[in-house]
Amino acid sequence: MKEKEFINIIKNTLESEYIGDDCAYLMDLGIVVSQDSLVEDVHFKKEFITPFQLGYKSVMVNVSDICASGAKPVYLTISLSLPNDIDTDFLKEFYQGAKTACSVSFSGESVKIVGGDITSADKIYISVCAIGDAKGRNISSRKNAKEGYKVVVSGLHGSSCAGLKLLMHGKSEPKKFIKVHLEPQAQVELGDEAGLNIKTPYAMMDTSDGLMDALSAIANESGVLLEVDFDKIPYDKDLEKFPNWQDMVLFGGEDYGLVAVVPQDFDYGTQIGIAKQGLGVDLNIDGKTIHYSKQDVENKIFNHFN
Amino acid sequence: MKEKEFINIIKNTLESEYIGDDCAYLMDLGIVVSQDSLVEDVHFKKEFITPFQLGYKSVMVNVSDICASGAKPVYLTISLSLPNDIDTDFLKEFYQGAKTACSVSFSGESVKIVGGDITSADKIYISVCAIGDAKGRNISSRKNAKEGYKVVVSGLHGSSCAGLKLLMHGKSEPKKFIKVHLEPQAQVELGDEAGLNIKTPYAMMDTSDGLMDALSAIANESGVLLEVDFDKIPYDKDLEKFPNWQDMVLFGGEDYGLVAVVPQDFDYGTQIGIAKQGLGVDLNIDGKTIHYSKQDVENKIFNHFN
Numbered sequence: 001m002k003e004k005e006f007i008n009i010i011k012n013t014l015e016s017e018y019i020g021d022d023c024a025y026l027m028d029l030g031i032v033v034s035q036d037s038l039v040e041d042v043h044f045k046k047e048f049i050t051p052f053q054l055g056y057k058s059v060m061v062n063v064s065d066i067c068a069s070g071a072k073p074v075y076l077t078i079s080l081s082l083p084n085d086i087d088t089d090f091l092k093e094f095y096q097g098a099k100t101a102c103s104v105s106f107s108g109e110s111v112k113i114v115g116g117d118i119t120s121a122d123k124i125y126i127s128v129c130a131i132g133d134a135k136g137r138n139i140s141s142r143k144n145a146k147e148g149y150k151v152v153v154s155g156l157h158g159s160s161c162a163g164l165k166l167l168m169h170g171k172s173e174p175k176k177f178i179k180v181h182l183e184p185q186a187q188v189e190l191g192d193e194a195g196l197n198i199k200t201p202y203a204m205m206d207t208s209d210g211l212m213d214a215l216s217a218i219a220n221e222s223g224v225l226l227e228v229d230f231d232k233i234p235y236d237k238d239l240e241k242f243p244n245w246q247d248m249v250l251f252g253g254e255d256y257g258l259v260a261v262v263p264q265d266f267d268y269g270t271q272i273g274i275a276k277q278g279l280g281v282d283l284n285i286d287g288k289t290i291h292y293s294k295q296d297v298e299n300k301i302f303n304h305f306n
Numbered sequence: 307m308k309e310k311e312f313i314n315i316i317k318n319t320l321e322s323e324y325i326g327d328d329c330a331y332l333m334d335l336g337i338v339v340s341q342d343s344l345v346e347d348v349h350f351k352k353e354f355i356t357p358f359q360l361g362y363k364s365v366m367v368n369v370s371d372i373c374a375s376g377a378k379p380v381y382l383t384i385s386l387s388l389p390n391d392i393d394t395d396f397l398k399e400f401y402q403g404a405k406t407a408c409s410v411s412f413s414g415e416s417v418k419i420v421g422g423d424i425t426s427a428d429k430i431y432i433s434v435c436a437i438g439d440a441k442g443r444n445i446s447s448r449k450n451a452k453e454g455y456k457v458v459v460s461g462l463h464g465s466s467c468a469g470l471k472l473l474m475h476g477k478s479e480p481k482k483f484i485k486v487h488l489e490p491q492a493q494v495e496l497g498d499e500a501g502l503n504i505k506t507p508y509a510m511m512d513t514s515d516g517l518m519d520a521l522s523a524i525a526n527e528s529g530v531l532l533e534v535d536f537d538k539i540p541y542d543k544d545l546e547k548f549p550n551w552q553d554m555v556l557f558g559g560e561d562y563g564l565v566a567v568v569p570q571d572f573d574y575g576t577q578i579g580i581a582k583q584g585l586g587v588d589l590n591i592d593g594k595t596i597h598y599s600k601q602d603v604e605n606k607i608f609n610h611f612n
Contacts, residue, residue, distance in 0.1 A: 006424050009394055013401035014419050024420035026381055026437070031335055033420065035383040035435050039427045042387075075332055077341040079433040081348075088315055095319035113320050114330035114339065118312050121345045122429060127385040129341050129435035131332070 004298060020221070022205065023069040023132065025139045032132040032139060034065040036208075040123040048167045051090045053182040054126070055097030061208065062130035063101070063111060064186040064256040068206040070140045070195025071132030073111045073186075076102070078128050081121035104185070137195040140204035145222035145261035145275050149202070152269030154190040154258050156180075157211050158235050161252025162242055174238060180255070187258040193268040194260055204260040209301060210251045214259040215281050216297035225278025226261065230285035232272040246285065251300055310604060326527070328511065329375040329438065331445045338438040338445060340371040342514075346429040354473045357396045359488040360432070361403025367514065368436035369407070369417060370492040370562040374512040376446045376501025377438030379417045379492075382408070384434050387427035410491070443501035446510035451528035451567035451581050455508070458575030460496040460564050462486075463517050464541050467558025468548055480544060486561070493564040499574040500566055510566040515607060516557045520565040521587045522603040531584025532567065536591035538578040552591065557606050 011019045018024040023032040038044060038058055049057070059076060066073040078098065082090070095113075102111040111130075163181025172178065187206070194204055203222055205214040211233065219226045230246065239245045260266075261275050276282075281292040317325045324330040329338040344350060344364055355363070365382060372379040384404065388396070401419075408417040417436075469487025478484065493512070500510055509528055511520040517539065525532045536552065545551045566572075567581050582588075587598040 003424060005394075006397060009397050010401055010424070013398055014405055016419055018418065018420035022421075024381070024383065026420065029335065029337055029380070029437070029439065031337065031437075033381065033383055033435070033437065035385045035422045035433070037385045037387060037423055037425055037431075037433065039387050039425055039431070041428070042426050074335070075330070075339065077330065077339055077435060079341045079343045081343060081345050081431065088311075091312060091315050092319050095316055099320055112324065113322060114324035114332065115328075116341045117343055118309060118316070119343055119345055120348050121431065122347070123427070125343075125345070125387060125427065125431045125433075127341070127343065127431075127433035129339070129383060131335070131337075131339065131437075133335065 021069070021141055022065040023071070025069065025134060030133070030135045032066060032069045032071040032134050033129065034062055035127060035129045036062050036065060037125065037127040039125050046124070049182050051093035052097035055094035056101040056183050058126045058128050059098045059101035060184050060186050060256065062128040064206045064208065066130050066132035067186050067188055067191030068140065068204050068258055069132060070137050070191055070204060071134045072137065073130060074133045075131040076111055076113045076128055078113060078116040078126065080116065081119045081125040083122060083124065084120055138198050140194065140202055142203050142205055142218045142221045144201040145203040145218050145224050147224055147275055147277055148264065149261045149275040150264055150271050151226055151228060151273035151275065152260050152262060152271050153234065154187040154269045155207070155255055156234050156236050157207065157255055157257055158239050158245065158249035158252045160184060160254040161248040162239055165242065184254060184256040186256055190258045190260065190269050194262065194266065198262055198266055200263055202260060202262045204258060207255050207257040207259060208253060210253045211257065211259065212250045212281065212292065212297050213301055216292060216294055218259065218261055219281050220279065220294045223279060224275045225280055225282060226273055226275055227282040228273035228284065230283060232270065234270050327375070327447055328371040329377070331375065331440060336439070336441045338372060338375045338377040338440050339435065340368055341433060341435045342368050342371060343431065343433040345431050352430070355488050357399035358403035361400035362407040362489050364432045364434050365404045365407035366490050366492050366562060368434040370512045370514065372436050372438035373492050373494055373497030374446065374510050374564055375438055376443050376497055376510060377440045378443065379436060380439045381437040382417055382419045382434055384419060384422035384432065386422065387425045387431040389428060389430065390426055444504050446500065446508055448509050448511055448524045448527045450507035451509040451524050451530050453530055453581055453583055454570070455567045455581040456570055456577050457532055457534060457579035457581065458566050458568060458577050459540065460493040460575045461513070461561055462540050462542050463513065463561055463563055464545050464551065464555035464558045466490060466560040467554045468545055471548065490560060490562045492562055496564045496566065496575050500568065500572065504568055504572055506569055508566060508568045510564060513561045513563040513565060514559060516559045517563065517565065518556045518587065518598065518603050519607055522598060522600055524565065524567055525587050526585065526600045529585060530581045531586055531588060532579055532581055533588040534579035534590065536589060538576065540576050
């Protein structure tokens with residue numbers, strides 16, 4: 001049973017028009033809403049991440065989804081389930097981390113944590129709900145890519161995956177990769193620019209599950225072919241020292257970069273490709289073109305339900 | 307370490323004006339938001355509750371908080387973490403239950419499930435975020451009770467606790483108590499009437515943690531004494547067959563009734579008492595008056611962190 005099959009069952013059971021994008025756009029209320037969870041031993045290990053970083057990352061992961069919608073992140077609620085042996089220092093540091101992530105400038109204002117709940121559990125579970133203000137914004141959908149649009153990205157790709165690999169192998173250098181994995185930065189600027197300035201429908205997603213996952217989702221939901229040049233994808237050159245570093249750039253998760261497929265006259269982010277007639281992703285890499293169908297990409301991606 | 311101490315640490319760390327009520331009122335967006343979690347072996351046991359009931363209850367628990375704010379429940383997101391051995395039938399039934407709870411009439415319209423996420427975990431963990439439309443509504447706060455106001459309730463008190471006791475003792479009768487525990491009903495009407503018709507500040511809470519918990523929270527946050535007559539509290543007379551049945555009425559959780567402290571001219575719900583000068587709760591029971599300070603009530607309440 002895979003995560004995407006589960007999501008299909010949910011869609012079919014609910015017959016909801018909303019399930020699909022990472023954020024639901026509630027047009028009547030002028031908001032977008034998103035919810036994402038972090039589970040101990042699935043998404044993080046206590047020995048690798050400090051309570052401060054866990055609070056920080058829990059916020060950023062959700063803020064990233066709001067940024068990918070083109071809305072302005074404004075409010076969060078946090079539901080925290082903790083083992084009974086967790087002490088008050090953990091709690092203080094977790095919320096200090098969460099508050100620090102909130103105070104990173106989003107259009108000049110802090111995101112506010114306004115509620116949630118706290119319960120006990122065997123392991124640490126964190127579920128954050130984020131609300132974005134959609135008023136005066138053009139909200140993205142992964143269904144909105146069109147032939148002739150360009151593919152742009154922001155952020156560096158593969159660094160978080162490198163950080164995770166280092167941690168799992170007991171290494172502490174290079175620190176920059178580990179820091180990116182534990183304290184990711186949402187790509188506020190590209191989200192803001194797109195939401196405020198693009199006047200036609202467009203597609204945007206974060207790369208929480210990897211760059212190719214986002215490209216494939218947009219391509220297949222929009223019914224277009226995205227042709228992408230590997231050499232144009234921004235990544236840290238020190239990645240090249242890792243085995244399979246190209247796969248890390250393409251399939252590594254948790255970078256929280258943004259991918260947008262936007263009209264040609266939108267002048268923000270790094271262009272890595274173009275949307276054409278067809279379906280899926282054509283990747284130009286090492287002098288060859290490799291076609292990735294939806295299934296090809298799903299087979300490659302690390303899946304929590306594998 | 308107790309839940310309320312944890313909440314104080316969170317309040318102090320965040321210095322947030324929002325943390326306090328079960329719902330946060332986001333005035334600029336015209337919404338209220340609430341998030342509550344259900345954790346396997348803390349809030350429910352798999353052998354006592356069907357997947358349908360679990361989906362149903364997860365929704366109702368959160369809808370109840372929105373009703374207690376006086377807003378209109380409109381949207382939900384659900385974050386679900388599941389062990390890898392959970393099958394597709396579980397998922398289908400869970401969402402059928404959730405959908406059924408959503409279709410219970412709230413001011414004539416269904417609540418919509420619009421998003422969330424799904425991950426793996428060792429145990430079942432459900433976190434629901436609920437959004438209520440606050441436009442044209444007077445939103446309650448537990449700080450808003452005033453001397454001279456009356457105390458009104460809706461729903462029957464103690465039934466859910468009776469249902470839980472039956473389940474824990476392997477009994478299946480009376481079914482009505484078990485049903486109320488597994489498929490609670492949010493008190494939509496009182497919430498709606500209060501939100502739409504009361505013109506001055508008022509207090510309202512649900513009884514998710516018990517009737518006395520709600521009375522005590524309102525009394526102490528508002529700085530008033532609530533004098534309550536036990537004999538006026540609505541409960542199912544079959545409760546009287548249980549040992550300590552009066553404690554079940556007063557302290558039993560998960561009934562999802564509503565308690566409101568409202569102006570005298572509000573004509574809805576069952577009046578059980580009055581707000582006076584003083585602090586805490588004066589309970590008239592068996593011909594005596596027992597005073598409950600905030601600490602007295604906290605000591606009595608089942609606490610997940612004990």
